[in-house]
Amino acid sequence: MNTPLEILKTYWNYNEFRPPQEEIINTVIKRENCVVLLPTGNGKSLCYQVPALVLEGVCIVISPLIALIKDQVESLTEKNIKAIALTSKLSQEEIIVAFDNLQFGGYKFLYLSPEKLQSPFIQDKIRQLNVSFIAIDEAHCISEWGHDFRPAYLKIPILKELQPNATFIALTATATQKTFEDIVENLEIENAAVFKKSLKRTNLTYKVIYTENYYANLLQILNYIKESVIIYTNNRKQTKEVNKYLQQHNFKSTYYHGGLSVDEKNTAYATWISDKTPIMVATNAFGMGIDKPNVRVVIHLNIPNSLENYIQEAGRAGRDGKESHSLILTNEANLYDADVRFKATTPTTKYIKEIYFNLNQFYKISFGEQPMESFNFSIQEFCATYKLNILTAYNAIKVLERENIILLDENFTKKSTLKFTIGNSQLFNYLEEYPSKKDFIKLILRSYGGIFEHHTIIDEFKLSKKLGVSKESIIVTLKDLNTTGIVKYNFENSNSRLSFLVIREDNYTINRISKNIEKQYAIKYDKLTATINFIRNIKTCRNIQLLSYFNEINTTPCGKCDVCTSKNAPTETTKLLLTEITKLLAAQNLSSQELSVALKCNQKQLLNSLKILLEKNKIAITSQNKFKLNL
Template identity: 65%
Template sequence: MSTPLKILKNYWGYSQFKYPQKKIIESTLARRNSIVLLPTGGGKSLCYQIPTMLLDGVCIVISPLIALIQDQVNSLKKKNIKAIALTSQLNQDQIITAFDNLRFGDFKFLYLSPEKLQSALIQEKIKQLKVAIIAIDEAHCISEWGHDFRPSYLQLKILKELQPNAIFMALTATATQKVLDDIQQNLEIDNALLFKKSFQRNNLHYNVITTEDIYGKTLQIVRKINASLIIYTNSRKQTKEVCDFLLKNNFKSSFYHGGLSSTQKNIAYTKWMKNETPIMVATNAFGMGIDKPNVRAVIHINIPNSLENFIQEAGRAGRDDKTAYSILLTNKSNLFDTSTRFIANLASTKIVKNIYHHLNQYYAIAIGETPSKLFDFSLQEFCHTYTLKLLQTYNAIKVLERENILLLDENYNKKSTLKFLVSNSKVFDYINLKPSKSKLIKLILRSYGGIFDHYTIINEYTLSKKLNCTKNNIVKQLNELHTNGIVNYNYKNTTSKLSFLVPRDDKHTINAISKNIEQQNNLKLEKLKAVISYIEDSKTCRNIQLLSYFNETLIKPCGTCDNCLAKEETGNLSPIILEHIITALKKQPYSSQELATFLNHPESNILDSLKILLEKNKITITSQNKFKLNV
C-alpha cells in the first residue's frame, strides 16, 4: 500500500467510508480520471477533497451555484483548510492576490463558476498553477438532456488545454445514461472510470397520497411521525404560510427560501439542525450541504418539476439508514394547476425576444453596443414598467443567462434590511404620535415576521405598490423612522446586478438560440410529464418506476411503497382492514381522515372498507361526519 493510502486510514474517518467512495479516492490517488454518479448525501465532495489533501497541488472545483460554492468554502475553513471562491464581488486586484495565494501560499482549493472560467485573465492564471485535480461538480449541466442544462459547461473542455496533466473528475447526483454519455463526450475525459451507486434506498418508503385537504393531511402526517422532517413547497410565500399553520397547531417549525438574508437562513438552519424547530418548510433552495441523519420524512405538498429534483429532495430523509418516508401529496386540481401554470410560464422564443428587447430599451443600449458596466436591476420594477408577468420574465432572463447573452447576479448582497429597535407597544405609541406613518408601519408588521428579533430583508418597491405611492416616498419614511430611533434601516439600491455579454442585436441574437430555447422547453415539459406519470401510476411499485427512469432495473417490487402495500391488502380487504376499523370505532367515532392517520393502511383502502361496512349496516355516519358502530 502506498504512503497516501496508509495516511487515508486515519483521515476524516476514512475507515468508515463505504463503496464506492473508497474506490473513487483510491483511483484518484492512482491518477485515474473518473465520472462519479452518487445520489444526494453520497459524499461526492469528499471524493476530491481527500485526495487533494494528499497530493501535491491545488484542486479546481467548477460549480454553477454561488451558494454551494460558499457553503463548501466555509465547510473547508472550519476544518482549517484554506480555500478561495472567485465570485463577482472580487475585483481584478483581489483576483490576482487570490491566485498568488494559490501559487505561493498553502491554499488547496479554488472554487469558481463556469462563467468565471471564460475570463482570459483567469485562464492565464490557472495555467500558471500546479493543479492536482479538476473537479466538475453538477456535471449533468453539460448535457442538453439534463434537467439543468447550462451552455457555459460546454466551454469547460478548455481546462484540458490549461492543465493537461491534472486528474479530471466529473460529479453529479442525478443522471440518466444519455446524460452520462454526454458528460464523457463533451468534457473529453479520457479513459474515465465510471463510479455509480444505485438510487435504491431500502429504508426509504415512497408514498403518493391523494387528498383534497393538503394542509390538513400534512398536519396528520406531522402529528403521526412526530420527528424531524422537511416539507417542500414550490413558492417562497407558501413556506411561511405552511410554517405559520404548523406553529398555530403547536408544531415547532422554521421556514427557508432563497429570498431570506444569510442571517435568517443561518438561524432557521441552526434551529432545525439542533431540533429546536424539528420541522423545516422550504423551497428547493434548502438542500445544498444538508446532511442531517435523523430526518424521518420529506413531504412534497407541490409537484416537483422533475424526477431528478424529486429523488434528490426525497433522499434527504433516512440518511441514518433507519426507516424514513417520502410523501407526495396531490389531487386532480393540483395536477391540473401545476401543468397549466408550468406551460403559462415557459419562456418561448417570442417571449425571450420580447424581454431581451425591453431590457435593451430599459437601459438605453444602442444597436451594436456591449455595455461594460454592471446595471442595478429590480425584477419587480422592470416587470411593472412593461406590464410583464413576473415568473415568465424571470424564466426568460434565465434563458438569456443560460445562453451567455447576459448575466444576472442574484447573489449581489446589496439588499435593504430593517429591524425594529423598540417594543411592539412603543411602536403603537409612536403611531399615535405620528399617524402619517401608520399605514407603512402596519404594512411592514403584516408583511415581515421576526422583524423585532433580527434584521429582515425588505423590498421598498413592493411596499410602495401596496401603499400606492412611490418607492422614494417609502425610503423617505423609513429614513425618518431610522432617525427617530424606531428602526434600524440599511438602504441598498438594488437586489441584483445585470450585465450584457454580447453586442445588442435584437433579431440575430435570439434567432440564433431559438432552437435551443424550444428544445429545452420541450425537455422541461417531458420531465414534468414523467413526474405526473409517476404520481398517476397507482399500480407499479414506486421504486421500480424511479429506478427505471434512471436506467436501473429492480426485478422485485420493494414491498414498502403505497402501491405495493395496496396490492398486498386488496385481496385481504375484509378480514384485515375491516377488523382494524371496527376495533378503533369501539372506542369512539372517527372521521375517515382520522382513521387513515393512525391505522397503517392506505387511505383508499380505508375508504373502500368504510363503504363495505356502511353497506352491511355495521356502521353509520354521525351529524359531525364521523363513523360510529351500530349497536
C-alpha cells in the first residue's frame, strides 16, 4: 500500500483524485518544488498529505492558524496517521518528547506556526529531523498584498538552512497575480512547478440582491431552498439573532462563531453536516475544512472584507457540481456602514501606541524591561479598565502580534458552566433564609435561560460588571453556592495568554513599525473598496468581475448572475402579463393550462412569465401542480 491512489482509498475512502491533484502529488513525490493555487473545495491538503505517506521522513507543515492546525491534526489522528502540532501550550519537556517521536516514533507530520518556527530551540530540533519535504499552507500570508499578511511568513526561508535538501510546496486558495509572484520570490522557491486552477465555477451563480428588509428576503430564499445553506454574518451577536429568528419561523438552523466552546462548535457542526439542522448561521470562523457537497446556497448578510474572502466563502456552495448560488443581501446604507465600520474599528498608529502603552501599564512592566513569563489576559477586563472599544482594541492587539511585538495565545476554549441543582420552591426558601444572595441569583436567572435544566456556559466578568463588583468576588460566591449544594459550578480559567516579545520602549517600539501599519491599513481598505465596487457594478457580469480581479481573462458573460439577467429585463408586454397572472392567482390557484385559457396568450410567453415569477419567489407550485401567489 504505497501508491498515491491506494493511500487515498485507504485513508480517505476516495476512488479518484480531483484534477490536478494527482499531477501535483506526483511532482512532490519526485521531490520537485511547486507553487499551487487551487480554489476552495479542491482538496489542497491532500496535495501534501498523500505524498508525505508515500515518502520516507517527516513532512513539516507551516500553517497560520492554531485552529486550522488543530483541525488537521485531529483529522489525521482519526485516520490513525501520526501527526504532532507544536503549540504554545506545550512545555519545553513536551516539545523534546514530540521531537523524539518525530525522530523515532514513526510520526509523519509536524505542524507549526511561522512564529513558532522562529525559536532557536525548535530550529535546532528541526535540523536533526529526516524531512521529506516542507508544505507552506495559506502561502498568500507571505505577501503584504495578500488578504491576511503575516510578517513571520517572511522568515520561513530559514528552513532552507535547517533542511538544505528539502523540497517545498506552497499552497493557497486565492491570490492575485502580485500575491502569487510574492509567494515565489519571498519563499525563495527555485525552479518551481506552477499549478493554477481557474477560479471559474460554471455551476455557481453570483447574485447581489438589494433589499431594505434582510429578514423578509432571507425567509423567501430559504422557503425556496430545500438543501443545505450557509449564512455568513460579521459578528457573533448577529449569528445568534439570525439563528433565533429562523427557528421562530420553523427553520432547522444552528449557529457557529469563534466564541463557542469546543463542544458547542462540534455539536453545531455535527447537526449541520448530518442535515439535522441544514442551515448554518456563522461568522467567517466557520470554514476550515468544510467540504459538504450539498451546500446549495451561501448567503452574505454583510459585506465581506475582501474579494479573496468572498470567493473562498462563496466557493463552499455547489461542490457536488450541481447548480448553486452565492447571494449578497445589501443596500446603500449597508455599503456605507461597511466603510464607516472599517475606519472606526481598524486602528491607527496613534491608537496602537496607546494600546501598547496600556498593555505595559496593565502588567506593570517598566521601561526597558522585557518579562520572560506570559500573563493571563482577558480582553474584557483590559478594555473595561481603560474604557476601550473591545473590537478596535482587539484589532490593535492583533496588529502588535502581526508585527512580533507581542504574542497572544487564544487557544483557551474552556468556559465556566453553571446549573441549579434545586427546584424553584427550594430556591425561594433559600433566598428567604439568605436575602443577601437575592440580587445575585436574580441576575443569573435573568441572564441565562434553561439553567435549571442543563449546564449553561456563563461569563463571570459580565456578571461582575452588572453587579458592580470584582470578578473574583463572583467566583467566590459561585463556589460558595456550589459547596452548599444550590448549584453545580464548574470553574474554568478562559483567559488568553499574553507574552511580550521585545523590550518596552513605548514610542520607539511602534514608530519602527508605523510604515508597515499604515501600508497594511491602506491595502485592507483598498480590498474593502474593491468589494464594494464589485457589489455596486451593475454593468459587468459578476463572473467577469471576479475573474478579472484575480487576473484571469474571461470575456464571456455567465448569463445567470443578477447583472446578466437584468439585461434580459421583461418587455412591456411581459410586464403586463406578469400583472395579469398575479391578479388571477390572488383569487385562486390555477394550473398553467387554466392560466393560458384565461389570459388567451401563447404558451411560450406564459411559461417565460411563470419562470420569472418563480425565480422572484412571487409564486409557488402546490402539490396539485397548480400555481399559487406567495403572500
